[in-house]
Amino acid sequence: MISRRMFIGGSAALAGSSLMARAAEPAGQAFSTVATDSIEEAPRRIPVVQTCDVCVLGGSCTGVFAAVRAAQLGAKVALVEKQNAFGGVAASALVNIWHKLDSNLQKKPIIGGLTKQVIDRLMAIDAAAKSTRSPGFIINTDELKIELDKLVMDNRITPYLHTFYTAAQAENGTIKAVIIENKSGRQALRAKVFIDATGDGDLARDAGIPFTIRDGNQPPTTCAEISGMPDSLAGLIDAHRQEFNLAKDAGWHAAIPGTEVARLYAMTHVFNVNAADANQLSAAEIEGRRQVRAYMDIARKYGGKKSKPCLLDIGSSIGIRETRSFQARYTLTEEDVLSCRRFPDAIANGTYHVDVHDPKTGVFKFKEPRGDFYQIPLSTMVNDKVRNLVLAGRAISADRGAFGAVRVMVNLNQTGEAAGVTAALAASQDKAVPAVDAQAVRDHLSKLGAIIIPAS
Numbered sequence: 001m002i003s004r005r006m007f008i009g010g011s012a013a014l015a016g017s018s019l020m021a022r023a024a025e026p027a028g029q030a031f032s033t034v035a036t037d038s039i040e041e042a043p044r045r046i047p048v049v050q051t052c053d054v055c056v057l058g059g060s061c062t063g064v065f066a067a068v069r070a071a072q073l074g075a076k077v078a079l080v081e082k083q084n085a086f087g088g089v090a091a092s093a094l095v096n097i098w099h100k101l102d103s104n105l106q107k108k109p110i111i112g113g114l115t116k117q118v119i120d121r122l123m124a125i126d127a128a129a130k131s132t133r134s135p136g137f138i139i140n141t142d143e144l145k146i147e148l149d150k151l152v153m154d155n156r157i158t159p160y161l162h163t164f165y166t167a168a169q170a171e172n173g174t175i176k177a178v179i180i181e182n183k184s185g186r187q188a189l190r191a192k193v194f195i196d197a198t199g200d201g202d203l204a205r206d207a208g209i210p211f212t213i214r215d216g217n218q219p220p221t222t223c224a225e226i227s228g229m230p231d232s233l234a235g236l237i238d239a240h241r242q243e244f245n246l247a248k249d250a251g252w253h254a255a256i257p258g259t260e261v262a263r264l265y266a267m268t269h270v271f272n273v274n275a276a277d278a279n280q281l282s283a284a285e286i287e288g289r290r291q292v293r294a295y296m297d298i299a300r301k302y303g304g305k306k307s308k309p310c311l312l313d314i315g316s317s318i319g320i321r322e323t324r325s326f327q328a329r330y331t332l333t334e335e336d337v338l339s340c341r342r343f344p345d346a347i348a349n350g351t352y353h354v355d356v357h358d359p360k361t362g363v364f365k366f367k368e369p370r371g372d373f374y375q376i377p378l379s380t381m382v383n384d385k386v387r388n389l390v391l392a393g394r395a396i397s398a399d400r401g402a403f404g405a406v407r408v409m410v411n412l413n414q415t416g417e418a419a420g421v422t423a424a425l426a427a428s429q430d431k432a433v434p435a436v437d438a439q440a441v442r443d444h445l446s447k448l449g450a451i452i453i454p455a456s
């Protein structure tokens with residue numbers, strides 16, 4: 001029986017078995033609430049609905065690609081996603097730009113694997129196209145959801161959609177099971193190895209991996225697909241922001257492949273929010289949607305006769321850029337990125353520049369890498385505290401500047417593939433994750449189609 005005393009809630013819980021309340025999330029300046037009361041939950045038996053080799057929490061491309069690679073190495077895999085579809089920020093916040101796959105100077109392919117495969121498949125049905133504004137791709141994010149479904153089913157991964165990871169059970173630095181909640185109630189999944197691809201690092205937080213919430217986290221944005229907007233929208237927002245209660249801010253918009261009718265708008269930010277805090281997140285969702293209505297109203301009032309904005313889709317989640325920053329074996333630094341440092345345990349390559357959205361003004365602050373491409377080492381995804389946990393996606397360890405660069409999808413997708421391989425090797429070799437040979441991970445990734453640069 002799983003007793004409440006065995007649930008983990010902080011670093012001390014892994015060493016002993018005492019019940020620890022989850023650490024309160026640091027509050028933003030707005031929207032903070034404090035619990036004034038508590039109730040005791042009675043112990044109860046929870047059905048174990050699956051025992052598998054690898055359990056992936058979070059089903060963005062990071063999580064799906066992790067699950068696929070683990071399955072391709074023979075692991076039995078479960079994939080848990082709280083939304084109704086896979087795709088993470090792309091699917092539920094509508095973000096539709098994937099950056100280039102070639103290096104800056106030599107223009108050589110440096111990103112392949114499942115990212116390239118998915119782009120090729122979407123291009124074949126006109127659901128992705130080369131961007132005309134920047135080197136990279138625009139994608140139809142609803143078509144992406146269907147492509148990811150196919151990857152999951154073709155690779156015999158057990159999908160748990162509409163399913164929230166809520167807690168973990170651990171013993172002596174090993175996660176034994178995770179608790180999930182869905183329409184069927186509270187259930188447990190056992191696995192040999194767990195991958196945290198939740199973006200916020202919900203399992204890593206519960207497992208006691210040290211984290212901070214950076215002062216001045218990058219603010220989130222509510223994205224929307226809108227038709228009939230005037231070309232001059234950004235200038236109109238700037239001119240009339242006070243009347244519509246919009247703070248000084250910056251944004252962007254992008255084409256959607258195959259249609260001239262609508263564009264994807266990411267025009268505002270919600271400031272002073274810790275999006276890993278439930279109350280602040282609720283308030284941010286409402287404020288984000290208010291802002292979309294506000295700039296549409298600006299277009300209606302000041303956009304001229306041709307401007308007839310029509311809201312076609314609004315993200316089912318506000319787009320979250322940054323929440324908890326975890327500490328792993330190695331923390332990637334801004335200088336590693338800017339100097340294009342090479343790592344012997346590199347599992348990903350990238351070119352996207354350091355791009356930190358100012359926490360007060362939303363202005364994008366760019367710094368360009370000084371070389372051909374930078375790398376992400378496996379050591380940013382593993383920790384010596386928990387033997388069977390791999391960090392992937394936004395939860396990898398990076399300082400503010402490095403995070404500003406690695407956070408884009410073509411980079412994080414590769415961390416997913418590496419997490420899947422690492423977890424499958426740990427499970428099949430009965431090894432702790434930190435003991436998995438990084439070169440073996442690189443060799444497997446290479447065989448599976450990833451572009452792995454030989455260590456010099």
Ligand SMILES: Cc1cc2nc3c(=O)[nH]c(=O)nc-3n(C[C@H](O)[C@H](O)[C@H](O)COP(=O)(O)OP(=O)(O)OC[C@H]3O[C@@H](n4cnc5c(N)ncnc54)[C@H](O)[C@@H]3O)c2cc1C
Pocket residue numbers: 057058059060061062063080081082083087088089090093095096097098099163164165166197198199200202220221222223266318319320321392393394395407408409410412
């Ligand atoms: C507005 C905005 C614009 C951006 N623009 C770009 C861009 O143009 N190009 C680009 O490449 N990147 C862009 N980014 C950055 C990029 O989209 C994200 O950094 C990246 O998608 C994060 O990937 P991830 O897999 O770590 O997390 P996510 O995509 O957030 O995926 C995490 C998944 O885990 C699920 N999940 C979370 N908690 C739980 C739980 N407890 N139980 C079950 N499931 C859970 C979520 O539903 C989600 O599907 C942008 C980000 C934002 C917010």
